[in-house]
Amino acid sequence: MNIRLRSRFFPTLLLLCCALIASGCLTAERKELVFSIKPDGSGTGTLTFYNIKSIEEDGKDNSSHDYAELVKRYLKGTKFEESYPEYQNLRKRLYEENGKLNGQLTFDFKHYEDVGLYRHEGKGPWMYYIGNRSDVSVERFDTSNGSYPNDLLPIVFWPAEQTQLQIVNRFDDPGQAARSLLPLFKRFGTD
Numbered sequence: 464m465n466i467r468l469r470s471r472f473f474p475t476l477l478l479l480c481c482a483l484i485a486s487g488c489l490t491a492e493r494k495e496l497v498f499s500i501k502p503d504g505s506g507t508g509t510l511t512f513y514n515i516k517s518i519e520e521d522g523k524d525n526s527s528h529d530y531a532e533l534v535k536r537y538l539k540g541t542k543f544e545e546s547y548p549e550y551q552n553l554r555k556r557l558y559e560e561n562g563k564l565n566g567q568l569t570f571d572f573k574h575y576e577d578v579g580l581y582r583h584e585g586k587g588p589w590m591y592y593i594g595n596r597s598d599v600s601v602e603r604f605d606t607s608n609g610s611y612p613n614d615l616l617p618i619v620f621w622p623a624e625q626t627q628l629q630i631v632n633r634f635d636d637p638g639q640a641a642r643s644l645l646p647l648f649k650r651f652g653t654d
Contacts, residue, residue: 469516473571488525489533490641491632493605494561497586498628500589504575508550514563516641529649533557533566549577557653564645580628589621589628601631 500506517526517531536542538555550570557566572578573637582589593604594617604611608629621628647653 473602480642488520489513489529489644490601490637491566493631493633494602495628496632498575498578498580500575500580500626500628505573506575506578507569508568508572510568512566514554515557515566517644521638521640521644522640525576526642526647530644530651533644535552538566549573557648559605559645562645564643566647567641581640583642584624587621588623589625591619591628591630593617593619593632601637602634603605605631605633607631 493512495509495511495513497509498506499508517524517529519525534557538557543550543555544553550572553568553570555566555624557564570593575582575589579591581592582588583590589609591609593611594602604607604614604617604619607619608627609619610629611619619628619630620642
């Protein structure tokens with residue numbers, strides 16, 4: 464595995480997730496990652512967090528603070544852009560759907576390795592490492608339009624000719640009360 468790939472392979476799936484979810488006491492129900500690959504190896508990506516919530520700490524409601532941080536640092540701020548300059552034309556939005564607050568990031572990339580996709584010697588099936596087996600992980604594989612062998616081999620595979628690659632992960636139950644951020648989004652918007 465080359466240095467460029469190694470430096471981006473594992474963090475790619477976690478990059479936006481950890482930055483967004485670990486920014487305070489935020490969690491989500493699930494996360495969907497979709498890559499659309501062009502013949503030259505460039506493409507677009509979409510990362511969507513469904514049902515964003517604030518986790519209570521010691522019974523304390525931090526949802527107002529967490530929502531403000533979400534808007535200030537990630538939606539309006541440049542946290543993602545500074546951390547991952549290889550993601551071009553990054554577009555961010557929060558939106559309501561089915562009574563839940565969702566967040567979506569879309570971006571372009573010059574080469575599939577920039578987003579953690581891998582092909583042995585630049586050909587063959589697509590591969591994507593989805594994380595580690597550590598018990599501290601807050602998300603778990605849920606579904607994909609590719610093949611996922613098992614948790615012992617946390618790599619999703621797609622046929623070489625496939626150009627739309629999708630992975631859905633579920634977030635672990637935080638074990639504490641969590642409040643939807645939708646009421647704050649409806650009340651304050653993002654301005």
